[in-house]
Each structure stands twice: as C-alpha cells, then as structure tokens.
Amino acid sequence: MDFSALVAPLSAHEFITDVLGCRAQVLRGSPDRFASLLPWWELNNILRFHRFEEGQLRIARNGVRIDPDTYNPETLTYPERSQLMRHRKLDGVSVQQHLREGATLQIFGIDELYEPVARLSAVIEAKIRERVYVHAFVSWGSTQGYKTHWDDSDGIIVQVHGRKKWHLWEPTRVRPDHRDYGEIPPPHGPPQEFVVRAGDVMHVPKGWWHLVTPDDEASVHLAFSLTARTGHDFLTWALDEFRKDTELCRADLPLRDSQDIVHNRHAGDLREALSNYLTSPGLIPLFLRSYDAAQPARRGFSLHPATDRDPLASDAAIVTWLAPLADIESTSTWTGITAAGQRHDFGPHAQALVAVLRDCQPRSMIELRRLANVPVADTREVVRQFVIAGLAAIPVI
Numbered sequence: 247m248d249f250s251a252l253v254a255p256l257s258a259h260e261f262i263t264d265v266l267g268c269r270a271q272v273l274r275g276s277p278d279r280f281a282s283l284l285p286w287w288e289l290n291n292i293l294r295f296h297r298f299e300e301g302q303l304r305i306a307r308n309g310v311r312i313d314p315d316t317y318n319p320e321t322l323t324y325p326e327r328s329q330l331m332r333h334r335k336l337d338g339v340s341v342q343q344h345l346r347e348g349a350t351l352q353i354f355g356i357d358e359l360y361e362p363v364a365r366l367s368a369v370i371e372a373k374i375r376e377r378v379y380v381h382a383f384v385s386w387g388s389t390q391g392y393k394t395h396w397d398d399s400d401g402i403i404v405q406v407h408g409r410k411k412w413h414l415w416e417p418t419r420v421r422p423d424h425r426d427y428g429e430i431p432p433p434h435g436p437p438q439e440f441v442v443r444a445g446d447v448m449h450v451p452k453g454w455w456h457l458v459t460p461d462d463e464a465s466v467h468l469a470f471s472l473t474a475r476t477g478h479d480f481l482t483w484a485l486d487e488f489r490k491d492t493e494l495c496r497a498d499l500p501l502r503d504s505q506d507i508v509h510n511r512h513a514g515d516l517r518e519a520l521s522n523y524l525t526s527p528g529l530i531p532l533f534l535r536s537y538d539a540a541q542p543a544r545r546g547f548s549l550h551p552a553t554d555r556d557p558l559a560s561d562a563a564i565v566t567w568l569a570p571l572a573d574i575e576s577t578s579t580w581t582g583i584t585a586a587g588q589r590h591d592f593g594p595h596a597q598a599l600v601a602v603l604r605d606c607q608p609r610s611m612i613e614l615r616r617l618a619n620v621p622v623a624d625t626r627e628v629v630r631q632f633v634i635a636g637l638a639a640i641p642v643i
C-alpha cells in the first residue's frame with residue numbers, strides 16, 4: 247500500500263498540508279482493506295512465538311496497568327542446564343483472561359515483528375520524512391484500556407479489525423512535547439465523537455486529548471506515531487554548533503560580583519552573535535540533513551539457500567529499501583548516501599535507482615531497472631552495493 251492509498255480519498259499532498267498536525271479527521275475506507283496488515287492468526291503467532299522484553303507488551307484496564315508478572319512471567323529456557331538463560335514467556339491463559347475481562351493489550355514496536363506493518367511504516371516514514379513508531383492495540387468489551395490522555399506525536403490510526411469509539415478534545419496546550427506530561431490542565435467541554443471502523447484511518451494531532459473505548463467487539467488498531475523535529479530540537483543542535491564555532495560562547499561569564507553593566511554587555515554580545523548565527527543561510531536545512539544522516543537504516547536480511555548463485559541474477563528478486571530517512575546527495579556521476587552517520591559513495595546509476603526505491607515499495611529487479619532506466623548489469627552491481635551497505639535487502643528471490 248502506498249501513502250496515497252492510505253490517506254484516500256484525500257491526496258497525499260492534501261493530507262500533509264491540510265490535515266497532518268492541524269485537525270482530527272476520519273478517512274473512511276472499505277472494511278477489509280487493512281485485514282492483511284495484521285491478520286488475527288498472525289497476531290496469535292506473534293504472541294505465541296515472540297519473547298517480549300519488559301515494557302514491550304502491556305495490558306491495561308480502566309487506566310491501570312496490570313502487573314506483567316501475572317501474564318508475562320520470567321521463566322528458565324533450559325531449567326535442567328542453566329539458571330542464566332532467563333526470559334519472559336507470555337502465558338496464553340492469563341493474557342486471554344485479562345482481555346476477556348475488558349483489558350486492552352498494547353504491543354510497542356510491532357513494525358519490528360511483522361513485515362506488512364514494517365513496510366507500511368517505512369512507506370509513511372519515506373513520505374513524511376520523520377521517524378515513525380508503530381504500536382498495536384487489541385481489545386474486546388467496552389472498557390477503556392487507558393485514561394483520557396494526549397500524546398507527544400502526531401498519530402495516524404489504522405483500524406484493522408472491529409471498531410472503536412474515540413472521544414477527542416482540542417489541546418489545552420498547543421503542540422506540547424514530552425516535557426509537558428503532568429503539566430497541562432485537563433480538557434473541558436463536550437468532546438468530538440467518532441466511531442472508527444475496520445478500514446478507516448484517523449488522524450489525531452499531537453496534544454489532542456483522547457479516550458478510546460472498544461465498541462463491544464474484538465478490535466485491533468495500529469497507531470503510527472510521527473515524531474517531527476521541533477524548534478527546540480533545532481535550537482538544541484544549533485546552540486551546540488554555535489558553541490563549536492564561537493569563542494564568546496565558550497568563554498567564561500563575567501565574575502559574579504561584576505557590575506550589572508558588564509553582565510548586560512556580555513549578554514548583549516552573546517545575543518548578537520547567536521542571532522547572527524541562527525539567521526545564517528540554510529541553517530535549518532543543515533540541521534535536518536544532519537538529523538537524517540544520523541538515522542540508522544531499518545534492519546533487513548538477504549539470506550538465500552543457493553550460496554553458489556547470485557540472487558540478483560533473478561529478474562524476480564525483490565529489492566526493499568531500508569533507509570527512508572537517509573541523507574542523499576547526488577551529482578551526475580556520484581551519489582552519497584549517509585545513514586547512521588556513515589556515508590556510502592556510489593557511481594552514476596545510483597541516483598536513478600534510489601529515486602525508484604526511496605518510497606519503500608518493494609520492487610522486482612526487472613521492475614526496478616525498467617523504472618530507473620538502468621542497464622541490467624549496472625542495476626545488479628549498484629543494488630549489490632546497496633545491500634552490502636545495509637541500505638537495501640533482497641528478502642525474496
């Protein structure tokens with residue numbers, strides 16, 4: 247699924263410019279359109295086969311977190327051999343009992359556990375150009391899992407199965423961040439009410455208060471959290487860069503018993519130097535590029551049974567891009583891609599291939615070389631370099 251299909255009937259441009267971060271809105275869709283994003287049987291397999299670290303899976307009811315030791319107890323892997331191999335193992339009977347009693351189950355980072363969710367997460371990340379985190383919420387009955395609260399990131403809610411009722415209130419502090427938790431007055435007045443059904447997408451901007459209640463049927467929704475850079479992020483980075491470049495910033499302040507005029511003159515000199523620095527051309531783009539370049543690629547694996555055969559020789563081999571946030575610069579003969587702070591240099595065809603791959607849609611080798619208009623041998627060679635650099639993977643041949 248591409249980003250436009252996710253936010254239909256709006257266009258991607260309309261969603262990003264008119265809705266994202268501005269207002270709550272439900273986008274209605276056909277009931278089965280997200281069914282394969284996280285089928286019930288896959289959810290059961292994830293719960294059965296995955297070991298959840300502390301805090302990665304939570305169960306809550308009426309705003310109270312249930313003690314994880316009651317459903318995710320620590321056990322020994324090989325009790326007869328070693329006391330050292332301890333891990334947590336979900337107790338299916340207990341989990342189902344809590345859920346039958348109206349609790350909500352939340353899985354953090356479910357995009358690291360199931361490929362279709364990972365792919366949609368990467369697609370959103372590539373389009374919005376900000377880090378995306380995905381949490382799954384599973385519930386029955388009609389009891390809310392969490393109290394009325396707000397989140398410090400814009401949310402795209404994808405209702406996969408069933409339906410939920412949402413009560414929304416406008417922010418009592420506009421665009422708050424995580425430092426504001428516990429500091430903001432509660433909402434007042436009647437809420438906006440939405441019933442979000444399977445196939446619907448809802449946007450909840452940062453800071454909007456919300457109360458989510460299952461509507462007496464089994465329900466699964468995914469919350470894609472978009473963590474945009476803020477003015478505070480920029481200023482924090484800029485102040486550190488300013489310190490590196492400016493002797494006055496590194497210099498000691500005047501002595502405590504100096505006259506006020508000395509303190510005031512020093513503060514004025516700092517203000518002027520900082521003001522000049524902050525308004526130097528291209529500083530915000532430079533910050534964003536440095537942020538992008540520091541972001542690690544997503545994980546991918548390209549293992550195949552035939553070690554004596556080149557997987558890229560197959561036209562059907564699927565290529566997936568793992569670095570939607572990477573910083574990319576190109577000339578006609580060179581492309582530099584920086585992820586996790588490390589720059590990788592590629593030859594003349596890389597630019598055209600990245601332009602096709604960068605929306606994070608999986609592409610077959612034949613589709614990729616046709617869309618990029620790059621010869622077969624060059625496509626293979628550059629994709630091979632992408633895979634070695636950890637920027638792409640060949641999960642399927």
Ligand SMILES: [Fe+2]
Nearest residue numbers: 395396397456
């Ligand atoms: Fe929330």
